[in-house]
Amino acid sequence: MAAIASFLGRRLIKSVFILFAIVVINFLLVRAAPGDPAMVMAGEAGAADQQYVEQLREQFGLDRPLYEQLGIYLADVATGDLGYSYRQQRPVWDLIADRLPPTLILTGCAFILALTAGILLGTLAAMNVGRWSDTAITVLALLSYATPIFWVGLMLILLFSVQLGWLPAFGYETVGGGYEGLDRAADIATHLILPVVTLGLFYMAVYARLTRASILEVRDMDFVKTARAKGLTETRIVFRHVLRNAILPVITFAGIQAGQLVGGSILVETVFAWPGIGRLAFDAVLQRDYQVLLGIFFVTSVMVIVFNIITDLVYSLVDPRIEVA
Amino acid sequence: MSNRLAYLRRLTASGAVAAALLAPAALVATAAGPALAQEQVQKGGTLNVIVQPEPPILVLGLNQQGPTQTVAGKIYEGLLRYDHDLNPMPGLAESWEVSPDGLTYTFKLRRNAKWHDGTPFTAKDVVFTTSKFLPEVHPRARANFSHVESIEAPDDYTVTFKLKQPFPAFMKAFEVSSAPMMPAHIYEGTDYKQNPKNSTPIGTGPFKFEQWVKGSHIHLVRNADYYLDGKPYLDGIYFRVIPDAASRALALESGQVDISQFNDVEPFDVPRLKELPHLTMTTKGYEFVAPLSWIEINTRTAPLDDKRFRQALAHGLNREFIRDRIWFGLGRVATGPVNSVTPFYEPDVPQYEYDTDKAEELLDEMGLEADGSGVRAEITLTPMPYGETWARLGEYIKQSWGKIGVKVNLESTDVAGWVQKVSNWDYRATNNFVYQYGDPSLGVARTYISDNIRKGVMFSNTMGYSNPKVDELFAKAAVENDPKQRGAQLSEAQKILVGDMPVIWLLEMEFPTFVNKRVHNAVTTAIGTSENFADTWVEKKK
Numbered sequence: 001m002a003a004i005a006s007f008l009g010r011r012l013i014k015s016v017f018i019l020f021a022i023v024v025i026n027f028l029l030v031r032a033a034p035g036d037p038a039m040v041m042a043g044e045a046g047a048a049d050q051q052y053v054e055q056l057r058e059q060f061g062l063d064r065p066l067y068e069q070l071g072i073y074l075a076d077v078a079t080g081d082l083g084y085s086y087r088q089q090r091p092v093w094d095l096i097a098d099r100l101p102p103t104l105i106l107t108g109c110a111f112i113l114a115l116t117a118g119i120l121l122g123t124l125a126a127m128n129v130g131r132w133s134d135t136a137i138t139v140l141a142l143l144s145y146a147t148p149i150f151w152v153g154l155m156l157i158l159l160f161s162v163q164l165g166w167l168p169a170f171g172y173e174t175v176g177g178g179y180e181g182l183d184r185a186a187d188i189a190t191h192l193i194l195p196v197v198t199l200g201l202f203y204m205a206v207y208a209r210l211t212r213a214s215i216l217e218v219r220d221m222d223f224v225k226t227a228r229a230k231g232l233t234e235t236r237i238v239f240r241h242v243l244r245n246a247i248l249p250v251i252t253f254a255g256i257q258a259g260q261l262v263g264g265s266i267l268v269e270t271v272f273a274w275p276g277i278g279r280l281a282f283d284a285v286l287q288r289d290y291q292v293l294l295g296i297f298f299v300t301s302v303m304v305i306v307f308n309i310i311t312d313l314v315y316s317l318v319d320p321r322i323e324v325a
Numbered sequence: 326m327s328n329r330l331a332y333l334r335r336l337t338a339s340g341a342v343a344a345a346l347l348a349p350a351a352l353v354a355t356a357a358g359p360a361l362a363q364e365q366v367q368k369g370g371t372l373n374v375i376v377q378p379e380p381p382i383l384v385l386g387l388n389q390q391g392p393t394q395t396v397a398g399k400i401y402e403g404l405l406r407y408d409h410d411l412n413p414m415p416g417l418a419e420s421w422e423v424s425p426d427g428l429t430y431t432f433k434l435r436r437n438a439k440w441h442d443g444t445p446f447t448a449k450d451v452v453f454t455t456s457k458f459l460p461e462v463h464p465r466a467r468a469n470f471s472h473v474e475s476i477e478a479p480d481d482y483t484v485t486f487k488l489k490q491p492f493p494a495f496m497k498a499f500e501v502s503s504a505p506m507m508p509a510h511i512y513e514g515t516d517y518k519q520n521p522k523n524s525t526p527i528g529t530g531p532f533k534f535e536q537w538v539k540g541s542h543i544h545l546v547r548n549a550d551y552y553l554d555g556k557p558y559l560d561g562i563y564f565r566v567i568p569d570a571a572s573r574a575l576a577l578e579s580g581q582v583d584i585s586q587f588n589d590v591e592p593f594d595v596p597r598l599k600e601l602p603h604l605t606m607t608t609k610g611y612e613f614v615a616p617l618s619w620i621e622i623n624t625r626t627a628p629l630d631d632k633r634f635r636q637a638l639a640h641g642l643n644r645e646f647i648r649d650r651i652w653f654g655l656g657r658v659a660t661g662p663v664n665s666v667t668p669f670y671e672p673d674v675p676q677y678e679y680d681t682d683k684a685e686e687l688l689d690e691m692g693l694e695a696d697g698s699g700v701r702a703e704i705t706l707t708p709m710p711y712g713e714t715w716a717r718l719g720e721y722i723k724q725s726w727g728k729i730g731v732k733v734n735l736e737s738t739d740v741a742g743w744v745q746k747v748s749n750w751d752y753r754a755t756n757n758f759v760y761q762y763g764d765p766s767l768g769v770a771r772t773y774i775s776d777n778i779r780k781g782v783m784f785s786n787t788m789g790y791s792n793p794k795v796d797e798l799f800a801k802a803a804v805e806n807d808p809k810q811r812g813a814q815l816s817e818a819q820k821i822l823v824g825d826m827p828v829i830w831l832l833e834m835e836f837p838t839f840v841n842k843r844v845h846n847a848v849t850t851a852i853g854t855s856e857n858f859a860d861t862w863v864e865k866k867k
Contacts, residue, residue, distance in 0.1 A: 033742070034738070035740075035744055039748070042783045043741070053781065059518055098539055099539070170581075175544075270572075273568060275540030
């Protein structure tokens with residue numbers, strides 16, 4: 001226990017420095033893109049004059065020198081203030097707080113689906129290696145891996161929403177449905193199915209292939225032979241001995257995926273008009289909404305750091321030989 | 326009237342295919358007019374309308390982007406509205422009068438209009454909006470109202486504008502996005518852009534702001550206190566944010582949304598959606614903005630500074646092909662700087678048909694010799710980053726001009742980068758489309774006059790074109806009170822411009838508005854679905 005506490009302590013201190021560097025680098029990177037929010041708004045307005053652009057710059061605080069802007073931003077972030085989006089007329093925290101939960105629900109469900117289905121299918125394929133079920137699973141995985149996510153999404157909408165009319169095509173919940181409590185949860189759940197499957201299929205394929213390959217590598221090792229010689233049942237061998245050793249690469253990849261949750265969901269959020277943070281980030285890039293973009297970078301950086309720490313902890317749980325350090 | 330004639334002429338001229346395409350639209354337009362008044366109007370029900378991209382803010386005085394207007398056009402109102410021929414109709418002003426010398430405009434306001442918070446709408450609001458609010462924050466209104474000498478309110482329901490000199494286009498300055506009336510009691514004496522009430526817009530329109538779930542939808546509800554008896558008919562409107570074009574088409578197809586407009590639907594989806602039995606399509610409702618697309622050319626550097634080169638480029642493009650294959654039949658080939666639905670359109674100008682021989686002749690005349698690989702000149706084209714279709718256009722231009730020996734390098738950007746490049750004159754050629762706002766003095770002159778060559782400002786004369794004669798004609802026409810003289814001046818300006826070719830005009834753009842058949846009166850005026858929807862109603866779902 002003490003080892004874990006000191007591990008967490010050290011990682012937290014490191015994280016603060018990493019975060020500081022991330023904020024500064026992001027700030028400079030974002031500014032390196034051509035154009036600024038005033039330009040975008042002028043471009044969208046269809047008519048503009050000098051005064052309009054200057055007013056916007058002044059309002060956004062873009063008329064000050066860059067180092068001054070950076071100083072102000074760092075001081076704000078240090079006090080937990082991510083700034084204000086003049087474009088959207090709301091504090092960045094509010095915008096993120098509104099858009100983060102739908103993304104977490106979507107990617108969380110997709111993550112669980114991908115991980116469980118992927119590991120199960122991969123194991124199944126490895127146990128039946130060379131037989132038709134192995135081939136079927138491999139082909140399915142290959143197809144899901146190779147098909148562009150947005151296309152899968154559109155095809156699912158075409159089939160299940162337009163043709164069959166079973167599931168809603170897009171959105172987070174029925175707009176104007178006025179559902180409360182459990183009804184609302186059920187409503188959101190029906191809206192979740194298609195985007196979760198769309199997003200989950202890709203990662204499911206990855207996990208299935210990783211698991212299969214990894215099991216095939218482990219299953220002929222000496223300790224498995226020993227287990228088999230002891231007369232253990234095949235299922236017990238697979239789950240207690242083989243899978244436990246084979247799962248490490250999957251965990252590594254799952255850790256990476258968890259860190260990418262936000263980025264990976266942009267396409268799915270766009271196709272399904274899902275009001276998540278991926279789209280917020282995408283729009284913020286196009287609109288050069290600096291404060292929002294930096295805010296999202298900050299929040300996602302924190303998430304990545306947290307997931308990394310969790311992944312390291314999970315390693316040591318699955319395989320006690322690995323020590324947290 | 327002349328517009329309608331021109332419209333009919335075009336209809337016959339563009340042949341059977343175009344007629345077949347337009348016929349359903351024309352039927353809808355007449356059906357949606359007075360004929361339907363007899364049909365039983367059904368009250369209640371809600372509409373689902375696509376709004377894309379999500380507007381940044383709903384206060385129309387502070388932001389006039391298309392999506393803002395789609396939503397806020399139901400909340401805010403202008404003094405006037407305009408029919409499809411751009412004739413003024415009552416809005417917040419019940420009647421109006423223009424003095425014969427063209428210097429005094431008097432508006433009589435509605436007596437029973439109220440702001441959504443219950444405060445009566447009066448002349449004080451009009452004076453505040455037009456003399457203080459808009460001139461400070463609205464670039465177009467700032468220009469329009471700069472012609473005004475004084476604004477007075479003799480009583481609570483009368484407003485008089487006295488102009489410095491005649492400015493006939495002034496009559497077109499009162500449409501809802503050009504001059505949305507803003508509540509003085511909320512904004513007077515505050516910093517308009519930072520006003521905390523900006524998140525809950527207060528207007529006089531038939532619908533009130535209810536809720537905005539960012540990234541998902543905006544909900545407006547019926548204004549029970551609206552000044553027109555019994556209107557609006559709808560209980561509410563949901564504006565749905567759907568970022569993906571394919572998903573938007575599917576949403577229309579499955580009936581989850583009722584209305585799409587502007588470029589909600591990509592041109593390649595139009596033929597398919599038009600076949601669907603539950604949808605109608607119209608291209609009416611864009612007469613006020615009357616978008617005109619062109620290839621913008623930076624005329625500051627050789628060889629683009631030579632008008633023969635620009636003419637050669639014009640001859641090197643097949644604009645019928647662009648309309649039929651890239652825009653899938655939407656639009657009309659443009660003949661010059663004024664859209665044919667805009668007043669003072671001049672059809673009798675030099676024509677630039679597709680003719681590579683003529684193009685090569687012009688290039689020969691300039692002495693541009695082809696090198697070993699057949700290249701006479703090389704330019705960079707920065708396609709407009711507004712979606713697929715513009716990218717396709719860029720590829721077509723590259724291919725076409727390649728045939729006459731002009732090598733095109735495509736350079737891609739996003740919106741912010743594009744605006745920065747074009748407004749700072751850091752480009753050679755690009756696509757653009759610009760609105761006309763109902764009068765050449767409002768939406769046309771600005772792009773071609775020398776006064777408007779201003780670095781860093783988008784939608785100004787970014788080509789750097791300068792012709793003193795054109796400047797003079799546009800300046801005279803702006804303040805000419807006699808329509809006949811004005812017409813002559815504007816015609817001459819158009820002829821000179823088409824000869825000089827500061828830009829290569831492509832299409833008078835038409836946007837497809839798809840409307841579910843259960844929706845009636847969706848498009849009734851020159852601003853189409855940006856109108857306030859007071860007259861719109863839906864059939865109950867059976």
